[in-house]
Amino acid sequence: MQKTKLLDTTLRDGEQTAGVVFSKGEKIYIAQMLNEVGIEQIEVGIPAMGNEEKDTIKEIVKKNLSASLIGWNRGKIEDIQHSIDCGLNAVAISIPTSDIHIKHKLKSNREKVIHMMITVLEYSKKEGLYVSINAEDASRTDDLFLLEFFKVAEQLGANRVRISDTLGILNPIDTFNKVKYFKENLNIEVEVHAHNDLGMATANAIAGAMAGADYLSVTVNGLGERAGNAALEEVIMALKYSVGVDTDYDMRRCKELCEYVAMASNRYIPDWKAITGEKIFWHESGIHVDGILKNPLTYEFMNFEDLGLKRGIILGKHTGTSAIKYKLQELTNEVVDDISLRKVLELLKSKAIFLKRALSDEELLDIYQKL
Structure with a gap:
């Protein structure tokens, strides 16, 4: 399968998360880190927002990053001019196409929407x-419209079209079929922009890639409006391990990026978060630890x-003798006999259930030494 490129929109859609604000310095640093991870295109913001946003984008442009920089715009010529003022040579032009949006948001009709697109595209x-x-x-x-x-x-002369699942209502099968349909009927690049309202953003992005999408839109940590977008880190690893696409992204740098964006957005990473959670390689179940x-x-x-993570062997309600044997040998440099192992296991489980938590190495050692 072809290598799908990534467009990261943390600095635009990610910052549109309710209550999230990035400072100028944070946006510049995030752009630099995205570039170091190897992201092909960065949506740097909305130039039409005004002077502060434009100043930030201009500073990012001055960094001469290897990633392509693209600005987000409404279907208005003045928006495009703001992007040009920032020194950008690529623009994303967003135009509502559903009848719901055309009727209630634009108070318009399909013919006028196409005319709006023609006017701003020709200018661009x-x-x-x-x-x-x-x-x-x-x-x-x-789909026909x-x-x-x-x-x-x-x-x-458009270079690319973006299929935006703005409300996050698609599923992977429908996403695959849509992308396949448009790839078969168009001769330009196709992008998938997935939202996570039903928890399927990453899955939909991957389905788009499998159907031949040229670009996938992502955000660091899945930031974005409402339930967020497809998560950059998840999409990268799913492409590699689930789809088999050879990727060259620097995942160690990506972890640093995810942690920085979590801090800057005040949206911290849960321990169980896929790919970047601190405890996703921690094991407690006896069968799993034995394996x-x-x-x-x-x-x-x-x-x-x-x-950039660590493996952990946890001692708790579901622990088996393999974990205890491993831990005690590590802590005491002794080979513990089977009878002692079973006694320790029984006492450890009882204490873990009573305390409703895992036990520390020190607590395990204390149980063993009191046998």
């Missing part, structure tokens, strides 16, 4: 810009060190 191409035409609420747009909309964009100690591949298909 005249200015020599790379253009992505974004269909807002594409997942609730009639959306194809007409995209074909007009293609004929007028891990014999061969990590039994229950770990990713290398925790590649992700």
